[in-house]
Amino acid sequence: MPTWNDKFPIYQQLADVLVAGLLDGEPADGEAMPSVRTLASRYLLNPLTVTRALQALGDSGLLENRRGLGHFVTPGARERLKQAERQRFLGEEWPRLRTRLRRLDIGAEHLQWESK
Amino acid sequence: MSEFLVEAVGLSVRYGSKAAVDDVSFTIPKGRVVGLLGHNGAGKTTLMRALVGLAKPEGKLSVLGLSPRAQRQELLTSVCYIPDVAILPRWARVGELITLMSGLHPKFSAERARALLRRTSVGLNDKVKTLSKGMVVQAHLALVAAIDARLMVLDEPTLGLDVLSRKAFYEMLIDEWCDGERSVLISTHQVEEVEALLSDVLMLNEGKLVLSTSLEDMDRRFVALSHDPAVAEQMAAAHPLLRYRVMGGSAALFDGAPPDSVLALGQRVRPSLVDLFVALTRKPELDRTQF
Numbered sequence: 001m002p003t004w005n006d007k008f009p010i011y012q013q014l015a016d017v018l019v020a021g022l023l024d025g026e027p028a029d030g031e032a033m034p035s036v037r038t039l040a041s042r043y044l045l046n047p048l049t050v051t052r053a054l055q056a057l058g059d060s061g062l063l064e065n066r067r068g069l070g071h072f073v074t075p076g077a078r079e080r081l082k083q084a085e086r087q088r089f090l091g092e093e094w095p096r097l098r099t100r101l102r103r104l105d106i107g108a109e110h111l112q113w114e115s116k
Numbered sequence: 117m118s119e120f121l122v123e124a125v126g127l128s129v130r131y132g133s134k135a136a137v138d139d140v141s142f143t144i145p146k147g148r149v150v151g152l153l154g155h156n157g158a159g160k161t162t163l164m165r166a167l168v169g170l171a172k173p174e175g176k177l178s179v180l181g182l183s184p185r186a187q188r189q190e191l192l193t194s195v196c197y198i199p200d201v202a203i204l205p206r207w208a209r210v211g212e213l214i215t216l217m218s219g220l221h222p223k224f225s226a227e228r229a230r231a232l233l234r235r236t237s238v239g240l241n242d243k244v245k246t247l248s249k250g251m252v253v254q255a256h257l258a259l260v261a262a263i264d265a266r267l268m269v270l271d272e273p274t275l276g277l278d279v280l281s282r283k284a285f286y287e288m289l290i291d292e293w294c295d296g297e298r299s300v301l302i303s304t305h306q307v308e309e310v311e312a313l314l315s316d317v318l319m320l321n322e323g324k325l326v327l328s329t330s331l332e333d334m335d336r337r338f339v340a341l342s343h344d345p346a347v348a349e350q351m352a353a354a355h356p357l358l359r360y361r362v363m364g365g366s367a368a369l370f371d372g373a374p375p376d377s378v379l380a381l382g383q384r385v386r387p388s389l390v391d392l393f394v395a396l397t398r399k400p401e402l403d404r405t406q407f
Contacts, residue, residue: 004312005386006340006362006385006386006388007385007386008386009335009386010312010386037290037291037294037295040290040291040294041287041290041291043312044283044286044287044290044312044313045290045312045313046149046290046294046312046313046314046315046331047147047290047294047296048147048315048332049312049315049331052332
């Protein structure tokens with residue numbers, strides 16, 4: 001069973017999982033999200049929790065709720081997410097990572113860029 | 117008809133002089149998954165029996181707008197129930213049970229039962245006695261979920277099942293039963309496991325209802341703070357409901373937000389149902405607040 005942490009409300013954690021999917025293009029822009037029931041049984045969550053997560057993504061403009069048809073990925077959502085994630089990485093994660101790399105004396109030449 | 121599937125006001129069930137359910141009031145709207153939690157002997161089974169007309173209640177109780185005792189027959193066409201002592205006849209084949217149910221219950225759909233069973237590894241020709249415990253419970257759920265009812269009452273349905281069988285059971289319940297209209301009341305001891313499935317929780321302690329809330333309201337009402345052991349005394353002074361250990365430190369659970377000075381000492385975490393259960397149903401002799 002999926003495990004949820006005690007830090008954040010479960011709907012928020014599900015929203016994060018769905019956002020990670022959107023970043024990978026699942027589903028792609030303009031396509032339909034899985035139904036509330038599908039998500040509820042996939043993640044073993046109460047359907048109301050799933051609805052709240054979808055609403056949260058709707059509020060942030062990533063999904064559109066078409067009455068009676070379900071939620072669809074807003075065109076351009078993936079690109080916007082990617083930009084936001086890039087900014088977060090460059091602004092927050094990279095400085096920390098850079099400090100750590102310097103401490104360990106790791107330069108660009110030590111890093112494997114091609115994944116095997 | 118009332119907007120609630122279940123409405124109880126001042127409901128008690130007595131066995132002799134002892135009140136197994138003691139003056140409880142609650143409602144169950146449609147489209148909910150309600151967890152009924154309590155220690156052994158807290159009154160869960162008795163409450164469920166009252167809902168389906170098997171125990172004689174005092175006070176006001178209406179289920180689907182009906183009186184469970186006086187209008188039991190009518191009620192049972194729209195309520196399905198798996199008691200904690202549920203058994204399927206060992207000698208019967210699953211297909212025969214479907215035939216039996218078709219003859220017994222006006223709202224039972226044999227076609228739907230067969231469709232539900234296809235989700236499982238249970239075959240129509242299997243005899244009940246050849247099935248594992250997990251398969252029997254799944255077959256049972258398939259049989260009652262094939263009743264076009266509006267309320268399902270499940271008394272510890274997953275007791276004694278391994279984790280995979282429990283998962284399959286809950287999947288079928290969410291997938292095939294919860295459609296936003298029908299509700300289910302489910303009692304269990306596996307509090308952690310069902311938390312994410314529930315929309316609401318009813319908590320019984322020695323017959324009394326100590327909590328009746330939606331999970332959404334629970335997140336808002338109760339505040340859990342993880343904190344450094346060094347500030348434990350200040351936390352204790354703010355009278356939390358419960359103090360407990362979390363990974364890497366201690367935590368305190370409050371009913372309502374504590375003063376800002378206390379909030380500032382810790383980091384807010386999601387209050388878990390298990391912690392709340394321990395806090396609200398502990399017996400004095402098991403008091404864990406002092407450690």
